[in-house]
Amino acid sequence: MTKQLKGIAASDGVATAKAYMLVQPDLSFSQSKIQDPDQEIQRLHTALDQSNSELKLIRDKAVETLGEDEAQVFDAHMMILSDPEFTGAIETKIKDDKDNAEAALKSVSDMFIATFEAMTDNPYMQERAADVRDVSTRVLAHLLGRPLPNPALIDEEVIVIAHDLTPSDTAQLNKKYVKAFVTDIGGRTAHSAIMARSLEIPAVVGTQTITQDVKADEMLTVSGLTGEVTVDPTPEQIEQAKAEEKAYTEQKAEWATLKTAASVTADGKHFEVSANIGTPKDLDGVLANGAEGVGLYRTEFLYMDSAELPTEDDQFKAYKQVLETMNPKPVVVRTMDIGGDKHLPYLPLPEEQNPFLGYRAIRISLDRQDIFRTQLRALLRASAFGNLRIMFPMIATIQEFEQAKQVFLEEKDKLIKDGVKVSDSIQLGIMIEIPAAAVLADQFAKRVDFFSIGTNDLIQYSMAADRGNEHVSYLYQPYNPSILRLVKHVIDSAHKEGKWAGMCGEAAGDPIMVPLLVGMGLDEFSMSATSVLKVRSLMKKLSTTEMAKLSERAITESISNDDNKKLVEALNL
Ligand SMILES: C=C(OP(=O)(O)O)C(=O)O
Numbered sequence: 279m280t281k282q283l284k285g286i287a288a289s290d291g292v293a294t295a296k297a298y299m300l301v302q303p304d305l306s307f308s309q310s311k312i313q314d315p316d317q318e319i320q321r322l323h324t325a326l327d328q329s330n331s332e333l334k335l336i337r338d339k340a341v342e343t344l345g346e347d348e349a350q351v352f353d354a355h356m357m358i359l360s361d362p363e364f365t366g367a368i369e370t371k372i373k374d375d376k377d378n379a380e381a382a383l384k385s386v387s388d389m390f391i392a393t394f395e396a397m398t399d400n401p402y403m404q405e406r407a408a409d410v411r412d413v414s415t416r417v418l419a420h421l422l423g424r425p426l427p428n429p430a431l432i433d434e435e436v437i438v439i440a441h442d443l444t445p446s447d448t449a450q451l452n453k454k455y456v457k458a459f460v461t462d463i464g465g466r467t468a469h470s471a472i473m474a475r476s477l478e479i480p481a482v483v484g485t486q487t488i489t490q491d492v493k494a495d496e497m498l499t500v501s502g503l504t505g506e507v508t509v510d511p512t513p514e515q516i517e518q519a520k521a522e523e524k525a526y527t528e529q530k531a532e533w534a535t536l537k538t539a540a541s542v543t544a545d546g547k548h549f550e551v552s553a554n555i556g557t558p559k560d561l562d563g564v565l566a567n568g569a570e571g572v573g574l575y576r577t578e579f580l581y582m583d584s585a586e587l588p589t590e591d592d593q594f595k596a597y598k599q600v601l602e603t604m605n606p607k608p609v610v611v612r613t614m615d616i617g618g619d620k621h622l623p624y625l626p627l628p629e630e631q632n633p634f635l636g637y638r639a640i641r642i643s644l645d646r647q648d649i650f651r652t653q654l655r656a657l658l659r660a661s662a663f664g665n666l667r668i669m670f671p672m673i674a675t676i677q678e679f680e681q682a683k684q685v686f687l688e689e690k691d692k693l694i695k696d697g698v699k700v701s702d703s704i705q706l707g708i709m710i711e712i713p714a715a716a717v718l719a720d721q722f723a724k725r726v727d728f729f730s731i732g733t734n735d736l737i738q739y740s741m742a743a744d745r746g747n748e749h750v751s752y753l754y755q756p757y758n759p760s761i762l763r764l765v766k767h768v769i770d771s772a773h774k775e776g777k778w779a780g781m782c783g784e785a786a787g788d789p790i791m792v793p794l795l796v797g798m799g800l801d802e803f804s805m806s807a808t809s810v811l812k813v814r815s816l817m818k819k820l821s822t823t824e825m826a827k828l829s830e831r832a833i834t835e836s837i838s839n840d841d842n843k844k845l846v847e848a849l850n851l
Pocket residue numbers: 574576615711731732733734735736782783784
C-alpha cells in the first residue's frame with residue numbers, strides 16, 4: 279500500500295528504484311539440545327560454506343574497489359572459517375554436549391574472543407578478536423537463514439534503506455547502482471549527508487521510520503530536493519517522479535554551461551566559489567563543476583581511510599596531488615578534525631558523554647603533537663607545488679591558534695634548515711565554528727590570515743542542537759538573525775584588518791543563504807562541488823547593493839529563521 283514519508287532533504291536529485299535493506303537482521307536464537315549431532319554438524323558446514331563463498335565474493339569486490347591491502351581483512355576471515363581448531367571445537371561441542379549449532383558456535387567464538395582480548399601485550403592478536411566476532415556473526419546469520427546485508431555486492435539499481443549510515447558505509451556505496459539512500463536518523467549536515475552530496479547520490483535522512491515502512495525489494499521514489507519519500511508508489515506517482523528527475527537533469531545541464539564562467543553578480547562583483555573535498559578523488563567533481571579553488575579539504579578522511587596513522591610521505595603525496603591539480607588556484611587544507619562522529623580505529627579515544635564537546639580536532643593535535651607535526655611537515659613539503667592555505671579546526675581561543683602557529687613555524691624552520699623547499703606565502707587561518715571564536719573575531723582577525731566559517735558546527739554549538747539528531751533538526755537555522763549576526767561580525771572583523779572571510783559549512787551552498795551572504799560581503803563560498811554551478815547561476819541574478827539592504831533587514835528587523843527565509847523567497851530568484 280502506498281505510503282508517504284517526509285524526511286530531511288539531504289542531497290539533491292530524484293530517484294525511483296527498489297529498496298535494498300542495509301539493516302542488521304535480528305540474530306537472536308534459542309539454545310537447545312539436539313538429537314542428531316551428525317545432522318547438526320551438517321547444518322554447521324552448510325553455513326560455513328555459505329559464509330566462505332560470500333566472503334570470497336566480498337573479497338574480490340573489495341580488491342576491485344579498495345585495493346589489495348584493504349581486502350586482506352577478508353582473507354583473515356576466511357582463514358578462521360577453515361581453521362580446524364575453530365571449526366573442530368564447534369563440532370566437538372555439538373557432538374559431546376548436544377548443543378545446537380548456534381549455541382555451540384557462540385560458546386566457541388566467545389572463548390576465542392576472550393583469549394585474544396586478554397593478550398594485552400600483543401595488539402596484533404587483540405585485533406583478531408574483532409575478526410572472530412565478525413566471522414561468527416556471519417556464520418550465525420546463515421545458520422538462522424537471515425543473511426547479513428552486503429552493500430559491496432549490490433549489482434542492480436537500488437535505493438539503500440538504513441537506520442543510519444556511517445561515513446565509511448557511505449564511502450562504500452557504488453554510485454552506479456545506488457540511486458539514492460534514505461535513513462531513519464541523521465541531519466543535513468551529518469557527514470554521511472555531506473558525502474552523499476559529493477557523490478551526487480540523492481538522499482533523504484531523518485525519516486524516523488523508513489526501516490519499518492519499507493520491505494526489501496519494494497519500490498520507492500525519493501526526492502532529495504524536497505525530502506519526500508513514497509513507498510510502493512502508484513504508476514502516476516512513478517511517472518511524476520520520473521518527470522521531476524528529468525527536470526532536475528535538465529536544470530543541471532543548464533548550470534553546466536557556466537562551468538568556465540566567473541562567479542559574478544548582476545552588478546559585476548566577483549565572489550570566489552570553491553569546493554569542499556574529502557579526498558584527492560573528489561578533485562574530479564571539483565574540476566567537472568569549474569570550482570575556483572578548494573575551500574576545505576577535510577584531511578581526516580585520509581586518516582580514516584587508512585589502517586594506521588598515515589606516514590608523512592603518504593600525506594605528502596595526497597597534498598601534493600591536490601595542490602598540483604588545482605595550481606594556481608588556492609587550496610585550503612584543514613588539519614585533522616577527528617572526534618565527534620569521526621573515529622580512527624587505531625587511535626582509541628576516551629569514551630565520552632559528549633563527543634562533540636570533547637577531545638577532538640585541534641585539541642587532539644595540540645595534545646598529540648607527534649601526529650600534528652607529521653601532518654604539518656607533509657603540508658609544508660607539499661606547499662612548493664601549489665597555492666596552499668592551512669586552516670585549523672575547532673579553534674576556541676587565541677592561545678590555541680598561537681600554539682598551533684608556533685608548532686607550524688617550528689616545523690617550517692626545521693625543514694628550511696634541512697634544505698627542503700617550502701613556500702613562503704602559506705596563509706594560516708582558522709575555522710570559525712565555535713561561538714567563542716565568532717564573538718572574538720575582531721581579536722582573531724589581527725592574528726590570522728583568513729577565516730572560514732563552519733556553519734555546520736557554529737549552528738550546532740550556538741543552538742545547542744546536535745547536528746546529527748533529527749529530533750532537533752528544526753534548530754538548524756542558518757538564517758536565524760542570531761546566526762546572521764555572528765556571521766556578519768566575523769566578516770566585518772576580517773575586513774577591518776584587511777583579511778578575507780569565507781564559509782565552508784553547508785550553508786555556503788544554500789540558495790536562501792547565498793543572497794544574504796552576498797549582501798554581507800562574504801569573500802569566498804565553499805561547498806559540495808555539486809552546488810558550485812547552482813550558486814554561480816544564482817549569483818548572476820543578484821545585485822550587491824540590493825542584497826546589502828536585504829541582509830541588513832534580515833539582521834536588524836527579522837526575528838526568526840522563517841522571516842528571513844520568506845524575505846529571500848519573496849525575491850523570486
Ligand atoms: C565545515 C565544517 O566542518 P565539518 O562539517 O567537517 O565539521 C563545519 O563545521 O561547518
